[in-house]
Amino acid sequence: MNQRRLDRLTDVAIDVFMWTFRAVIILVVVVGSALTLLQGKYTPDDWFQLVGKGLSLGSIYAMIALGYTMVYGILRMINFAHGEIFMGGAFGGYFAAVALAQAGALSNVVSSLIAIAIMILVAMAVSVGLAMGVERVAYRPLRNAPTLVPLISAIGASLFLQYTARGLFGSGIYAYPSVPFLDETAPIPLLNMRWVDVLVVATAFTMMGGLYLFVMRSRVGTAIRAVSEDKGTAALMGIDANRAIVLTFVIGAALAGAAGVLYGLTFRQVFFAMGVVPGIKAFTAAVLGGIGNVPGALLGGLFLGLIEAIGPTLFLTGFGVPSVTQLAPVVAFTMLVLVLVFRPSGILGERVTRSRV
């Protein structure tokens, strides 16, 4: 009897807490935005610039997030080494870029575009190679182990790749060669974007659109979806589950490699630990969108990018908080928790049942 009353009491207390939690965050968002806008410190142009930044950052997150989401969908594991696959691609693209810059390929627009395409291809090749190696060595032997075992192995692979890169290339920061036309402002109304941001958004949307069609329409894509649904039954239908899994890693890695080049062109710097933070953010984006869901990755990535770019300034400046951009990850993760509280399986996610062991 006593126990039951205690149970009911905690339930009520939790409900009250949860509603207060939601109300406080929403209040902060609304009041903060209103105060910031009333202050009028930022012109509409400033806001549009932030939106442009957010779109470009979000596109990169989305491309990395896709690898997380697809691998999670098929193996129910967090591929912690994915950030390092991205890093590997960025380095591959960097060395290609240096060679191309020496050959004078970055001087005019047409040859620059071809050069960027080559950089992306090189980066994809490096990333795909890394991902296949990691899958073979660190994940495949653990396919039937309890869920946390591959997670630790993935963390090991991530550290291994990071410090291999450090050993090979040193701890210095490498600057991508500058591509002159990318720094110019693109003639797009309102959004005050540089060409590099346009390139990032365009590449990301094209690649992810193509990928979506590939996964939904092609035979191989159907096989991948079938294996995600049920490995055993798919195998009975004559699908080579191993091949589908490797292919999933390959696709995720190819996009991460491309994202590495785009990141390098945008932020102009690559170093051995560069994969960690974008990796975490991209995983967050994948969860936000609903993990295991391809359009969800795109949506989650863009949402996270926009929130990071606009959120701190919009929500917090009004309260007089100093150096708001420091707090971008705080805003992003708070939004993540808020989304998960309202929709425990992400924006587009279906309810994920407990992983099949």
Add this chain to the structure above:
Amino acid sequence: MSTAVQASDLRSTSPTTGWPVRSLLRKGLLGGAIAIYLCLVGIVPVFAERALIVGVLSIGQASLLLTYGVMGYLAGRDLSRGPRFAPVLAGAIVGAITGAFLTGLILLGSVVDLRAVFLNASPALYDLLTNGMGTSWAWLPIVVGAVTGAIGGVLVILPANVRGPLLIALASLIFFSLFGGLLRTPMLVTPLAGLARFLFGSDGLTVPGAIIVFFGTLAIAALDRTVKPRQKVDAMPPARRRALVTPLIILLLVIVLLFPLAMGSFFAQVIATIALFILLGLGLNITLGLAGLLDLGFVAFYAVGAYTVALLTSNSSLGLANFGFWEAVPFAILAAMLFALFLGLPILRIRGDYLAIATLGFGEIIRILAGSDMLKGVLGGAQGIVNIPKPIPVAPNSWLAGPVQIYYIALACAAIVAFVSWRLRGSRLGRSWMAIREDEDVAEGMGINLVQTKLLAYMLGGGFAGLAGAISVGLVGSVFPTSIQLQLSINVVAIVIVGGMGSIPGVILGAVVLVGLPEMFREFSDYRLLFYGIALMAVMIYRPEGLLPSRVARRELHTADELLDMDESELLAPEERTGSDGEEGSTA
């Protein structure tokens, strides 16, 4: 790496007729890849100056020799059923192929400047590989590889009771030459200084030291094989065995207690750090190991504990209360538990990996808030909080000064917490946690209140972490936002999983292996994390249930026949196997 090894395992079970050319080529290829990796990643050139045996062998050279030898041994093992000379020849061939890759690297490096991409592909590396003789001596690695590979092959044809002690002696030679410096420093201030100088150089072993270590362990290992003390102990009746084992445990305890006094403050600091991680690991063992809630932001509770103690005790302008350390500790634990409650509530209904990212997010939020300008007035921003008094105020020259007192405090706390979590494990609450871990829905159906039980898991785990944070502040005397790292959360998760989910001895061993070893390898700075990564993968691949799993986990991961197949020593002495796993990790 591992997969090729496994493939060879499969092949060696079937009787081989004729020469397995493809298998040899594959091993040579793998060996070549490893050798080139060792060169380019910097292990060969960077550690060319660090001696294993003074004047004879450096770590850089030894890493290559080990590659040749191990590949030779593996190649030889495939042919162990053939004629006697076959393994030796196979070893030599594989060693030579491995060396040929380095020859290729030297020749390539003389034509193309590889340094544009790989920092370590410098003339110094080529000089090392050719023994300073230039490109015309590029064949040298092939010869060295063939000879060392052949020696690896010889190990195959030796009878097992010779090979075992030889390998143990070799391993202990490597161990003592790696840690020689650490043993030498404390010995220099004692009457043993002469012996220390005789055995150890400023780094590595001296030649006589190496000979003594090698033949000493060889003799001990051989004696162990003939006398077989372990089997004798196992054969004893339980009462006699206890009479023999109890004094040994007491002796071990005394050694542990007197350790820092004999070995100096470096070791005290290392063990204090291990004890801190044991505390953290035992805390997470409740949330993750027992209740199955993956928390990737465990550092948040640690940070709350650390900052609470710092704020309550600090003499600086940020200090709030000027408490003594011990008055502040209960508040730190309480604050961490309250914080865990606060975090636990919104994310309670989130399941599985969504929980992982949400907790990871909380960890990051805490880290950024602690270093932000917004809270600078309260938490000190990037400058942190300094001037925190020591837990036991003593004169600076007293024997309790510095890390030694933290050693005892952390050890005592770890013991208490281990006892508490051991009692919790068997309690009604502990069994509820395990029920939730196994199946939430069934547990709820059995009348377990999910919300309360999970919250308690969070709060207790968080409380332990808060205690660890408090003690760490006592150890360092200050707290900075940079000490709140995602890496710390990941380390703790790794400790729990590598040790064996839900197993208390496992957590302790996990902390010793994953925190203690890297601390001992300080001089290898960044390469430690490389080996750490390799070790994590290796342990998970070869022992997915962890190093010292709880009985249930072991049963789940091994079917009954497999358990029968395992020989007794494997079941009884997991520590020994850990040692050998570690070796594999560091030589790969």
